[in-house]
Each structure stands twice: as C-alpha cells, then as structure tokens.
Amino acid sequence: MLQSQEGIMITSAVYGTDGALNLFIEHPPGVSLFYLISLAIIPFFVVLASYDQFSTDLGSGFLRFLIARCKRVEIFLARFLAAFVTVAATFLIVAIINTVLSIRNDDFAPTEIIFYSIQVYLVILLYTLPFVAYMSVISSLVNSTLASIFLGMSGFAVIWFLNLFTFFTEHKDVFSYLLASSMKQYLIDMHTNSFIWAMLLLPLYLVVYAALGFKVFNQRNL
Amino acid sequence: MSNLLEISGVHKHYGSTKALVNISLKIEQAAAIGLVGKNGAGKTTLLSILSGALRPSSGEVLILGETPQTIATTGKLNILPQDATFKKGIPVKKQLVLFARLQGMSQVHAESELDALLSELGECDFVNKAPEQLSYGQRKRVGIVQAFLGKPQLVILDEPTAGLDPVVANDVRKLIRKLSRDSAFIISSHNLYEIEDICSSVIILDKGKLLANKAISELASKDSSISISLNRAPEEALLSALKDIDTVNEIQLDSVNNEKLILQLSSQEMDELQLRIQRTIMEQGYTITEFSRGKALIDGMMDLVEND
Numbered sequence: 001m002l003q004s005q006e007g008i009m010i011t012s013a014v015y016g017t018d019g020a021l022n023l024f025i026e027h028p029p030g031v032s033l034f035y036l037i038s039l040a041i042i043p044f045f046v047v048l049a050s051y052d053q054f055s056t057d058l059g060s061g062f063l064r065f066l067i068a069r070c071k072r073v074e075i076f077l078a079r080f081l082a083a084f085v086t087v088a089a090t091f092l093i094v095a096i097i098n099t100v101l102s103i104r105n106d107d108f109a110p111t112e113i114i115f116y117s118i119q120v121y122l123v124i125l126l127y128t129l130p131f132v133a134y135m136s137v138i139s140s141l142v143n144s145t146l147a148s149i150f151l152g153m154s155g156f157a158v159i160w161f162l163n164l165f166t167f168f169t170e171h172k173d174v175f176s177y178l179l180a181s182s183m184k185q186y187l188i189d190m191h192t193n194s195f196i197w198a199m200l201l202l203p204l205y206l207v208v209y210a211a212l213g214f215k216v217f218n219q220r221n222l
Numbered sequence: 223m224s225n226l227l228e229i230s231g232v233h234k235h236y237g238s239t240k241a242l243v244n245i246s247l248k249i250e251q252a253a254a255i256g257l258v259g260k261n262g263a264g265k266t267t268l269l270s271i272l273s274g275a276l277r278p279s280s281g282e283v284l285i286l287g288e289t290p291q292t293i294a295t296t297g298k299l300n301i302l303p304q305d306a307t308f309k310k311g312i313p314v315k316k317q318l319v320l321f322a323r324l325q326g327m328s329q330v331h332a333e334s335e336l337d338a339l340l341s342e343l344g345e346c347d348f349v350n351k352a353p354e355q356l357s358y359g360q361r362k363r364v365g366i367v368q369a370f371l372g373k374p375q376l377v378i379l380d381e382p383t384a385g386l387d388p389v390v391a392n393d394v395r396k397l398i399r400k401l402s403r404d405s406a407f408i409i410s411s412h413n414l415y416e417i418e419d420i421c422s423s424v425i426i427l428d429k430g431k432l433l434a435n436k437a438i439s440e441l442a443s444k445d446s447s448i449s450i451s452l453n454r455a456p457e458e459a460l461l462s463a464l465k466d467i468d469t470v471n472e473i474q475l476d477s478v479n480n481e482k483l484i485l486q487l488s489s490q491e492m493d494e495l496q497l498r499i500q501r502t503i504m505e506q507g508y509t510i511t512e513f514s515r516g517k518a519l520i521d522g523m524m525d526l527v528e529n530d
Contacts, residue, residue, distance in 0.1 A: 061306030064275045065368065068301045069324040071291060072274075222275040 019189045028113045030102035035120045036188065038091065039127065043181045046131035047152040049090065050083035052145050053136050054217065059143035063222045076136070076217050080210065084132045088125055095121045123187060123199070130180035130205035136213030140220060155179065180205040224287030225250050226376060226406055227272070232281030234267050234430075241267040243430045245281070249423075254402065256417030256438070257410040259427035265410040266304055268427065269380045272408070273301040286375055297325035302369040304380040307361070308353040314364050315340075315349040318371065325372040339367045342400050359390035363397060370401040377407040383416060395420060448485045448499065451512035455480040460506040467502065469495055481511075 011020040023032040057063045066075055099117040103110045138152045162175035176182040183205075186198035227249040234242040242264045249255060257265050270276040271283055274290030283290055286298055308317050315336070322332035340346045348360050356364065362382060369377045382398065383391040391413075398409070399420060408425075411417055417424055418438055426433040434441070456475070464470055469488050476482035487495060492515065503510055 057309075060309075061303050062309055064270075064273065064301065064303035064306045065308070065321060066324070067274050068299055069297065069321060219277065221270070221277070 015188055022189050022191055027116050028102045028106040028108045030098060030106050031113060031117050031120055034095065034098040034102075035124070038094075038120075038124050039184045039187060042124070042128055043131055043156065043179070044153075045090075046087055046128050047135055047149065049087045050132045050135040051139060051148040051152055053079040053083050053139040055139050055142055055145045055148040058140075058220075058222065061222075067222055072218050073214065076214050080132060080136050080213075083135065084129065087128050087132065091121065091124050091128070095124075119190070123190075126199065126202050127180065127183070127187065130202055130209055133206050133209035133213055134179065137209055137216055140213055140217040156181070225284070226253070226286065227408075228282075228284040229272075230282045230284075232268075232271065232278045232283060234264075234271060234276065234279050240430050242271075242278070245427075245430075245432050247425065247432060247435045249435075251406075253406055253423055254421045255406070255408045256421035256424040257408055257427070258412070258414060258417055258424060259433075261412075262429075263427040264430040265427055266380055267430075269301070269378050269408065269410055270303075273299065273303070273378055275301075275303070297372045298375045299378070300369045300371065300374040300376075301378040302365045302380060302382055304384070306365075308364070310354050311352050313350050314353055314356065317353075318349070318364070318368055321368055322371050327372060335372060336367075339370060339401065342397060343367065359386055359394075362386060362390075362394055366394065366397055366401065370405060373404045375405060377402065377405045379407055379409040381410050381412070383411060383413060391416075447487060448496065449482065449512070449514045450485065450499070450503070450510060451479070451482045452503070453481070453509040453511055456483060456508070460503065460508060463502050463506060464499065467495070467498060470499075 008017075008020050008024060011024060014020075015023060023029070023036070054063070057066075063075065070078075095117055099113060102108075102113045102117070106113060108116075134155065135148070135152055138155070139148050142148050142151060156179070159175050159179055163173050166172050166174050173182075180202060183198040183202055186192070186194040189195060225248055227247070229245055229247050232242055232245040233240070245264075245268065257269065259265050267276060271278050272285060272290060288298075290299070308314055318336050319329070319332045322335055323329065327335060340349060343363055348356055349364060353361060353364075366379070366382055369379060379398065383394050386394060395416060398407070409417070409421065421438060423435070423437045424441060425435045461473055464473055464483075464485065470485050471488050472486040474484040474486070476484065485499065496513075496515070500510060500513070
C-alpha cells in the first residue's frame with residue numbers, strides 16, 4: 001500500500017516527494033516503516049528504558065557497596081552500557097522480526113532487504129545513544145525512579161515550551177537543537193548531505209550529554 | 223610504609239550547614255578505631271568521605287597512601303554503610319559473590335572466600351534469600367560479612383549495631399571480633415561500652431570538630447579510678463566518709479548524672495580497696511546500682527565535651 005500512488009502522495013506530504021520515493025520505492029517499505037516508527041518513538045522509549053541507570057541505587061544506598069570496589073567512572077560506564085544494551089537488544093529483536101516480514105512481503109531481493117535493515121539498525125543505534133546519555137544526566141540527579149521519568153519527559157516539554165517563544169521568528173524551533181531529537185528530520189532520507197551531518201552530530205550530542213552525566217554523577221554524594 | 227589513615231584539613235558543608243570543620247588526623251598503624259560523637263556530630267559524614275561516597279568540600283583524605291577513589295578497585299578498603307540496602311529480589315549470596323568478583327577474585331575463589339566467612343555466621347541459610355526476606359539483624363550480619371570480604375586492610379563500619387536488640391547486637395559484636403583478625407577497622411557507634419569493648423583507640427567528634435584522637439586507655443583509665451552509680455545523689459556525709467579512706471585522692475561528681483561518683487585512687491591493692499569503698503557506701507545507707515573499675519570511656523568523653 002505504501003508503494004501505491006496514493007500511498008506515495010500521502011507520505012510525500014510528510015516526508016517530501018524525494019523522501020517518500022526514497023523510503024518506499026527505492027527501499028523495502030516494510031523496513032522503512034520500521035525505521036520511521038523507530039525514529040518517532042526512540043526519545044520516549046529510551047527515557048522509559050533507561051530512566052533507572054542510578055536513581056534506585058542512589059535512593060537505596062546500594063552504590064555505597066560498589067563505591068568501595070569500583071571507581072565512579074566504571075560504575076557510570078557500566079550502567080550507561082547496560083541501559084544502551086537493553087535498548088539495542090529490544091530494537092534488534094524487532095528489527096530481525098521486521099526483516100523477516102519484509103523478506104516475505106516486500107518485492108525486493110532478500111540481500112537488499114538485509115543490507116538495508118542493517119543500515120537502518122545502525123542508524124537507530126546511533127540515534128538512541130544521545131538519549132541514553134541524556135537519561136544518565138537525569139538519573140544521576142534524582143534518587144527516585146518516578147522523578148527520573150518525570151524529569152526526563154519534562155525535558156521534552158521544556159524544549160517544546162521554549163520553542164513557543166521562537167515560533168514566529170526566523171529562529172523557529174532553535175531550542176529543539178538542545179536535544180538529539182532535532183536530528184530526526186535529517187535522518188529520514190539517507191541520500192542527503194543533511195543525513196551525513198546528522199550522523200556526525202549525533203556523536204557530539206552523545207559526548208556532551210555523557211560528559212555532563214558523568215560530571216553530575218562524579219560530583220554528587222552517593 | 224604508608225599511614226593507615228591521613229586526613230588533612232577536611233571540611234564538609236551542606237549549603238550553610240557545616241558538617242565537618244577542619245578535621246585533621248593521622249593514624250599510623252592498623253588498629254581497631256572507634257568513632258564517637260553525638261547525633262549530628264559528623265560521624266557518618268566522615269566515614270562516607272573516607273569510603274569515597276562523599277566528596278569533602280575541601281581538604282585531603284589518604285587511606286593507605288591513596289585517595290578513597292584510587293584505592294577503590296584494589297579491595298583494600300570496604301565499608302558497611304549505615305542505611306544502604308542490597309538489591310531487592312536478588313539472593314544475598316549472589317550479590318556477595320558479585321562484590322567479591324568486583325574485588326578481583328575469580329568465581330571459585332569468591333565462592334570459597336564467602337563460604338569461609340559465612341561459616342562464622344553459624345546458621346546462614348538465609349543468605350540464599352532475597353534481602354527483603356531477611357530480618358534487620360540478618361541484614362546487618364550479611365552487611366558485615368560483605369565488609370570483610372577479601373580481607374581488606376581497612377574496614378569501615380557505620381553503626382553496625384544500631385537498631386538491634388541486645389542479643390543480636392552482642393552476636394554482631396562477636397562477629398566483628400572474629401572477622402577483624404586480619405583487618406584494621408573504624409567503627410562508629412553511640413554505644414560507648416561497645417567502643418570500649420572492641421576498640422583500642424577512639425576518635426571523638428563534636429559539632430563537626432575533632433575533639434580527640436586518643437587511645438582508649440588514655441580516656442578510660444582502667445586501674446586508677448572507680449566509677450560508682452548510686453540509688454540517690456550522694457550527701458556530704460558519704461563524701462567525707464569516702465575522703466577519709468587514705469588512698470582515695472579525689473572524688474568527682476558527675477555533672478550530668480548527680481547520682482554518679484568517680485573516685486581517683488592511689489592504692490595498688492584495688493580488690494581490698496574496692497571492698498572497703500563498697501562497705502562505706504552501704505554503711506551510709508546507699509545502694510550501689512553500678513560499679514566499674516576505672517573511668518569509663520563515657521566519663522572521659524564527657525570530660526572532653528565539657529571542657530571544649
């Protein structure tokens with residue numbers, strides 16, 4: 001249906017003609033659909049999957065057992081990686097199922113579908129990293145999981161609210177660039193220069209948020 | 223060889239509240255050290271700084287010549303935090319093995335080390351349960367076992383008997399004595415008899431300041447004095463009767479408990495003198511509610527706090 005004329009017309013309205021053609025004609029539409037849905041849900045999914053990197057253990061004092069045995073940087077990296085692996089494993093399972101379905105349903109060679117799926121999965125992984133790092137900051141700040149989720153979600157609300165002030169100016173949506181979710185629009189079409197720029201900027205978001213998260217965790221009382 | 227502990231000019235404040243003020247002390251040799259002070263004196267803050275859980279606002283801490291952060295992975299320092307809890311839902315034994323692995327032991331070594339420590343607990347089947355299924359006393363004992371895992375050179379025990387009934391507290395003290403054969407330890411407690419019983423020196427904090435870092439023997443003299451609690455405040459007749467005993471040099475009245483006396487003595491014949499003092503008190507119509515040879519740590523500590 002996505003490859004039909006009507007489907008392309010509708011998706012062109014959202015992603016532009018080139019984007020729609022690229023996603024649903026030039027590439028397997030089943031995998032592209034998975035890609036688009038993933039990009040849309042990642043910010044919220046990652047908040048929900050990685051909100052508890054430190055919060056519960058800060059509240060219970062469990063980290064005090066660890067601090068005598070590990071350096072803070074080791075605890076930080078281990079928790080960060082654990083959260084990332086959880087998210088990555090979830091997307092891997094869905095990506096594999098989606099690839100199998102695409103091979104059965106889409107009119108593309110299996111090797112082409114598999115190659116595209118791998119490409120999509122790698123972009124998704126890179127896109128999730130800054131959000132895991134963002135949640136490392138939030139989770140280091142508070143001692144409660146509920147507060148961590150609330151604060152994590154609030155970050156998006158604050159950006160949305162700040163954008164209201166710039167809505168009618170030439171700097172519209174400028175505050176969106178405080179979060180990696182602003183890169184989503186550039187990741188949709190993999191054949192553009194914007195995509196390459198976005199792929200280069202995502203590691204920058206990761207470094208900035210991870211450094212901030214570690215600074216908070218390293219300085220705080222456990 | 224490095225000092226066991228060296229603290230230089232440590233300050234810690236929470237906003238405008240000063241928790242520790244310019245703490246400097248040095249402990250050269252492995253020892254059993256008590257840390258005492260009133261509520262809010264800064265005991266837990268100091269122990270948390272030593273363990274690396276808190277950062278001092280200023281000053282430096284060296285344990286065995288290293289900062290609490292760099293010493294971490296070597297397993298030289300372990301801690302029993304006051305209120306920390308194990309991970310819920312995971313059997314305690316599994317968590318203890320993980321702690322041992324983090325100290326660099328292999329799985330086999332970790333399990334054998336743990337079994338050796340757990341054998342000191344006697345009945346210890348409860349370690350296969352999740353922490354939320356354990357009693358408070360069992361959790362404390364397991365906490366102490368984790369603190370002595372891998373024979374660390376220094377163990378920090380933050381109020382290990384707080385909240386325990388006397389029987390369990392006594393068991394915990396016995397456990398600490400057994401396990402501390404190979405490790406120096408610092409123990410904080412409000413129970414000064416406990417500190418006197420298991421420690422060789424004591425650090426006294428008051429309102430975040432270091433009041434004393436002395437051997438227990440300096441604060442709680444064992445032979446030259448006798449502490450006596452009576453059923454009522456002593457009257458002049460009793461005091462003069464006691465003063466009439468040749469070898470009683472000085473009688474101090476406790477400033478907090480007016481039914482308590484501390485007698486400074488010069489006699490070497492303590493047993494005979496003790497009987498004479500008891501007889502004199504009873505002849506004056508008093509009942510002795512507590513009698514201990516030597517000045518208790520609590521008396522030495524009260525002297526210091528009052529003189530400060």
